[in-house]
Amino acid sequence: MVQTKSQARKDQFAQAAEQTAAAEREIQKTIDRKDKTPPQKKQGAMQAGARLYPEPPLPAQHLAKPGNEADLDLAPMYDAPHYKGSEKLKDKVALITGADSGIGRAVAVLYAREGADVAVAYLDEHEDAEETKRAVEKEGRRCILISGDVADSAFCRAAVARTVKVLGKLDILVNNAAFQEHVLDFGDLTDEHFDRTLKTNLYGYFYMAKAAVPHMQNGSAIVMTGSVTGLLGNDKLLDYSMTKGGIHAFVRSLATHLIDKGIRVNAVAPGPVWTPLNPADKDAAHVTQFGSDVPMKRPAQPEEIAPAFVFLAAPSCSSYITGEILPIIGGYSGG
Secondary structure, X not given: OOOOHHHHHHHHHHHHHHHXXXXXXXXXXXXXXXXXXXXXXXXXXXXXXXXXXXOOOOOOOOOOOOOOHHHOOOOOOOXXXXXXXXXXXXXXXXXXXXXXXXHHHHHHHHHHHOOOEEEEEEOOOHHHXXXXXXXXXXXXXXXXXXXXXXXXHHHHHHHHHHHHHHHOOOOEEEEOOXXXXXXXXXXXXXXXXXXXXXHXXXXXXXXXXXXXXXXXXXXXXXXXXXXXXXXXXXXXXXXXXXXXXXXXXXXXXXXXXXXXXXOEEEEEEEOOEOOOOOOOOOOHHHHOOOOOOOXXXXXXXXXXXXXHHHHHHOHHHHOOOOOOEEEEOOOOOOO
């Protein structure tokens, strides 16, 4: 039988296809051999900052609510000694909720270093709040302390009014205060627990923003603390994750609503951060491994998160940014 040119061409393609398949198998064999080799355990956490940060295991410690930073065996690093201010927030006034400790305290310090006066709103952690006040004043800026519950709309209005009266105006609102408490079983999430989480994390953000906006001018900024749990969920933090997702939606919606007023609204969504929040949630044994499950193998320190709040508040840095959620989650990509 005589082959036609068309048949010969098909045979040529078939032969090429067989060669391709053989080449694919060789690539596969190479990877298969490597798969049989036990992976080398990665040593230590990623350290890429201006100074070394603590790695798990962390101190085994459990704090009573709301969690005092002064009681932590391992003090969170908030003072950012290598961060140099450049008047990004010169003569602005910021009201920061939950600024007695953790991320809030670190943000207060960097805002002061950038030239802002700061009002610190907090629950009842008076010793921690006084330490934040000392740190802000060390930067040469004014600081006032306002104790109360952000879940109370009257307190939010009073906090804003006092900030404006004492410090003269309000340019930046940072909604940061939060309540977090895990449950191992959905049935253990009581109405009271659920209510407290939503009242603090959602009502508090809403009440404070509603009170603040009438005092803000074109160029003002609202920055809210979201969470990786609001992006990816968390099976033990059902209510907390719900509120953080709600905060992200609130940010996007309020940002659009306030465009005409020239007020920008954004959020920072951190992953694990070493603050009193988690030792006041998890038991001591779990706290020792806090942050070890992210690619960087450690929790962030507050001073590693605070510059993002400067960036989103400063008109010189983010004048064209509103309605955005900035994740700072230790390299996690969902893979």
